[in-house]
Each structure stands twice: as C-alpha cells, then as structure tokens.
Amino acid sequence: MRVRDGVPTSGGDAVVRTHGLTKRFRSGQVAVDGIDLEVPRGAVYGFLGPNGSGKTTTIRMLLGLVQPTSGEALVLGTPMPAGAVAVLPRVGALVEGPAFQPYLTGRKNLERLDAVDATADPRTSKARIGEALERVGLAAAAGKLYRQYSLGMKQRLGLAAALLRPRDLLVLDEPTNGLDPQGTREVRHLVRELADDGASVLVSSHLLAEIDQVCTHVGVMSRGKLLVQGERSAVIAGGRTASNRVTVTTLPDHVDRARAALARLAGTTTAVIAAPPGAGDDVGPLDVDGGVALTAALGSAVLADVAPALVLAGVPVLGIAVERPSLEDVFVELTGEGFDVAR
Missing domain, CATH: 3.40.50.300 (P-loop containing nucleotide triphosphate hydrolases)
Structure with missing residues (x-):
C-alpha cells in the first residue's frame, strides 16, 4: 500500500x-x-x-x-x-x-x-x-x-x-x-x-x-x-492502537506465571486486561474445566509466539482463543465516533 x-x-x-x-x-x-x-x-x-x-x-x-x-x-x-x-x-x-x-x-x-x-x-x-x-x-x-x-x-x-x-x-x-x-x-x-x-x-x-x-x-x-x-x-x-487480543486458559495456580509471560510477550506490564472476581487482578473467570482465562492485547507481538512463550514459562495451556482487530475498531480509532452496525 x-x-x-x-x-x-x-x-x-x-x-x-x-x-x-x-x-x-x-x-x-x-x-x-x-x-x-x-x-x-x-x-x-x-x-x-x-x-x-x-x-x-x-x-x-x-x-x-x-x-x-x-x-x-x-x-x-x-x-x-x-x-x-x-x-x-x-x-x-x-x-x-x-x-x-x-x-x-x-x-x-x-x-x-x-x-x-x-x-x-x-x-x-x-x-x-x-x-x-x-x-x-x-x-x-x-x-x-x-x-x-x-x-x-x-x-x-x-x-x-x-x-x-x-x-x-x-x-x-x-x-x-x-x-x-x-x-x-x-x-x-x-x-x-x-x-x-x-x-x-x-x-x-x-x-x-x-x-x-x-x-x-x-x-x-x-x-x-x-x-x-x-x-x-x-x-x-495499519491501525495505530488496534491489536490482536488473545485469551489463554490455564490452571488457577499458574495465573501469575501466565500473566507475566503474556506481559513480556506484549512488551508491557499491563498487557492482561480481563479481571474476574476471586482470581486476582486482571484475570478472567473460572471456566467449566476449572481453568482461569486471561485476556491480553498483544500489540505487535506475533500470535504464533504465544503458545511457545507460555510453554517455556512452564504454564499449562488449557486453551487459546484469538480475537483479531476489526474494521469497526479501526473506524472508531480513526474518527473517534461509533458506527451504526445494527441497522
């Protein structure tokens, strides 16, 4: 382009x-x-x-x-x-x-x-x-x-x-x-x-x-x-702030280690953004398998590096889900306005 x-x-x-x-x-x-x-x-x-x-x-x-x-x-x-x-x-x-x-x-x-x-x-x-x-x-x-x-x-x-x-x-x-x-x-x-x-x-x-x-x-x-x-x-x-978000599910006693690994991957200590009750700050809710979900904005980090980084940190990975930035995210970022996506 x-x-x-x-x-x-x-x-x-x-x-x-x-x-x-x-x-x-x-x-x-x-x-x-x-x-x-x-x-x-x-x-x-x-x-x-x-x-x-x-x-x-x-x-x-x-x-x-x-x-x-x-x-x-x-x-x-x-x-x-x-x-x-x-x-x-x-x-x-x-x-x-x-x-x-x-x-x-x-x-x-x-x-x-x-x-x-x-x-x-x-x-x-x-x-x-x-x-x-x-x-x-x-x-x-x-x-x-x-x-x-x-x-x-x-x-x-x-x-x-x-x-x-x-x-x-x-x-x-x-x-x-x-x-x-x-x-x-x-x-x-x-x-x-x-x-x-x-x-x-x-x-x-x-x-x-x-x-x-x-x-x-x-x-x-x-x-x-x-x-x-x-x-x-x-x-x-090319969006300036829109970035990939990844949700990782791990065991409750590995939450701190997973949070640290995701933060290092994203190059920030504030990468983890979901916050569930009873599992500490910035941690997702317990899922049906007894795991804990953490959601991080990865910035320019490569998605393919997420699983290896967690494994190297000794974090058991029960699941990974990726949410990519959307056209709506870029539109709101550029214009500062919401978009009528419903009608």
Missing part, C-alpha cells in the same frame, strides 16, 4: 481516481476537503463514514450531479463531469434514494428508463428488465404500482434500474436502506456476484458489518476528509 500526501492508497489500475477533490457550499461549509480517492479496477470498495462526512457529496461529484469547487475526478479514465455523456452509460448508480413515477408499475418505470437510454438496445429491453427484476427479487411485484411499494421494495427497484445493462462500475449509496435482514443478505450476495462478473463496485453504507463481509478495499471519511484507504486487510493492520 503506497502513500500519497500522507494517505495510504491502493495503487494500480483505477476505475475512480480523484485529486484534491473539494466541494465548498455557498454557506462556507466544506463538505469534501481535497480528497484523493482511488478505487482499483475489480474492487468492491467500501466507502465508510458517519452521517455528514461527505460520502454522498463525493459520489454526486463523481457522477456529475454536483460541480466540484476544485480538484479533479476521473471515472473510468475520463474527466467528470465533462465526460458524463461517454461515461455514465457504463456506470450503474443508486444515490440517496430512488425516485420513480408513483402511478406506474415497477416494470413500466424500468421500461421508461430503458427507453430514454440512447445506448440501450430496444430489442433486448424486455429480457433485460425481466432479468434485473429477478436479480433484486421483484419479479412477483413487477406489476404493482410504485406508490404501493414498501421502502425496501423501492430500494430494490432502484437497484434493478442500476442493473438494466452490464456495467463497468456500480456506485451504490446506502443500497440496503429500508431492507429487512433477508434483503440485506441478498444485496450482499448481489454485490459479490457483480464483482465476480467483472464489475467494480463502490458501495457506501452504514452497515459496517455488511461492508466488512464483501469489501476488498475500504476508504474512511470523516468531516470531509479521507482519513485512510487501501486494501481492507492493510487498513486494519
């Missing part, structure tokens, strides 16, 4: 690349502050950030819906918004919320959209619309009026509109908004399918757990700035 202007980037061929992209509104508010975004070709790029961080404004600038104050944006290698006519037919997008004619059916709405696309083949319209409706689970409701759709169904129709033709790039802003857990899983599988089919996907979402399961790359926005971006694993590994 290389670094540009202090921000790690992914390098390589990119379907989206910006330099110094900035949006300042008339009120003086800076919604996007000089970001250098880079989405590699073939990536599923998770675009993360709290509400108001500038994600949607960035996406709107990439699609030519908002004029940037300064900076440049390349989408599929073409400057935007100047190249919108050439680029947008190759891009499928769902931004903020879908808007359709309320007194037309879902199918009729898609037919209207397809008819105004000068680059679409009218001879294949019916088949493509049927396939798009099937992929998002709306085939059975295609004849229902849009005004009768639930929020989740409206969101699904917006996804179908983005999938009317094969796309080189899919830009999805909060694609699971209004969907139930089953619908959310379906969108997750759909994103994977699109990537497997060769599309690059830029997806913005508040469902951090969902993003974490599908993304290959991530970018984290906060207060208009891009704090970090790159391959998911590299971003997590």
Whole structure:
C-alpha cells in the first residue's frame, strides 16, 4: 500500500481516481476537503463514514450531479463531469434514494428508463428488465404500482434500474436502506456476484458489518476528509492502537506465571486486561474445566509466539482463543465516533 500526501492508497489500475477533490457550499461549509480517492479496477470498495462526512457529496461529484469547487475526478479514465455523456452509460448508480413515477408499475418505470437510454438496445429491453427484476427479487411485484411499494421494495427497484445493462462500475449509496435482514443478505450476495462478473463496485453504507463481509478495499471519511484507504486487510493492520487480543486458559495456580509471560510477550506490564472476581487482578473467570482465562492485547507481538512463550514459562495451556482487530475498531480509532452496525 503506497502513500500519497500522507494517505495510504491502493495503487494500480483505477476505475475512480480523484485529486484534491473539494466541494465548498455557498454557506462556507466544506463538505469534501481535497480528497484523493482511488478505487482499483475489480474492487468492491467500501466507502465508510458517519452521517455528514461527505460520502454522498463525493459520489454526486463523481457522477456529475454536483460541480466540484476544485480538484479533479476521473471515472473510468475520463474527466467528470465533462465526460458524463461517454461515461455514465457504463456506470450503474443508486444515490440517496430512488425516485420513480408513483402511478406506474415497477416494470413500466424500468421500461421508461430503458427507453430514454440512447445506448440501450430496444430489442433486448424486455429480457433485460425481466432479468434485473429477478436479480433484486421483484419479479412477483413487477406489476404493482410504485406508490404501493414498501421502502425496501423501492430500494430494490432502484437497484434493478442500476442493473438494466452490464456495467463497468456500480456506485451504490446506502443500497440496503429500508431492507429487512433477508434483503440485506441478498444485496450482499448481489454485490459479490457483480464483482465476480467483472464489475467494480463502490458501495457506501452504514452497515459496517455488511461492508466488512464483501469489501476488498475500504476508504474512511470523516468531516470531509479521507482519513485512510487501501486494501481492507492493510487498513486494519495499519491501525495505530488496534491489536490482536488473545485469551489463554490455564490452571488457577499458574495465573501469575501466565500473566507475566503474556506481559513480556506484549512488551508491557499491563498487557492482561480481563479481571474476574476471586482470581486476582486482571484475570478472567473460572471456566467449566476449572481453568482461569486471561485476556491480553498483544500489540505487535506475533500470535504464533504465544503458545511457545507460555510453554517455556512452564504454564499449562488449557486453551487459546484469538480475537483479531476489526474494521469497526479501526473506524472508531480513526474518527473517534461509533458506527451504526445494527441497522
């Protein structure tokens, strides 16, 4: 992962690349502050950030819906918004919320959209619309009026509109908004399918757990700035305070020796952080086998060294469990804010 202007980037061929992209509104508010975004070709790029961080404004600038104050944006290698006519037919997008004619059916709405696309083949319209409706689970409701759709169904129709033709790039802003857990899983599988089919996907979402399961790359926005971006694993590994945690279960009379061994391994005397009643400070509760669990943050220590270090210290090891740092840990570390992982 290389670094540009202090921000790690992914390098390589990119379907989206910006330099110094900035949006300042008339009120003086800076919604996007000089970001250098880079989405590699073939990536599923998770675009993360709290509400108001500038994600949607960035996406709107990439699609030519908002004029940037300064900076440049390349989408599929073409400057935007100047190249919108050439680029947008190759891009499928769902931004903020879908808007359709309320007194037309879902199918009729898609037919209207397809008819105004000068680059679409009218001879294949019916088949493509049927396939798009099937992929998002709306085939059975295609004849229902849009005004009768639930929020989740409206969101699904917006996804179908983005999938009317094969796309080189899919830009999805909060694609699971209004969907139930089953619908959310379906969108997750759909994103994977699109990537497997060769599309690059830029997806913005508040469902951090969902993003974490599908993304290959991530970018984290906060207060208009891009704090970090790159391959998911590299971003997590690059966290300043996030570290592997290991829980070791040993016999009660070996607690002090185990604590000392873990502290030496982590290079600190305060490595052990769990504290159960009746077993001394910084020691975990008794388990069903009569053992005691100790949990330590290992910092940069190598996980493979844990068991040998304990054995060399004469500590009987009844069990070892590892908890690796998560994308949520890194997000909270970078932004100082919690993330809505539940809805």
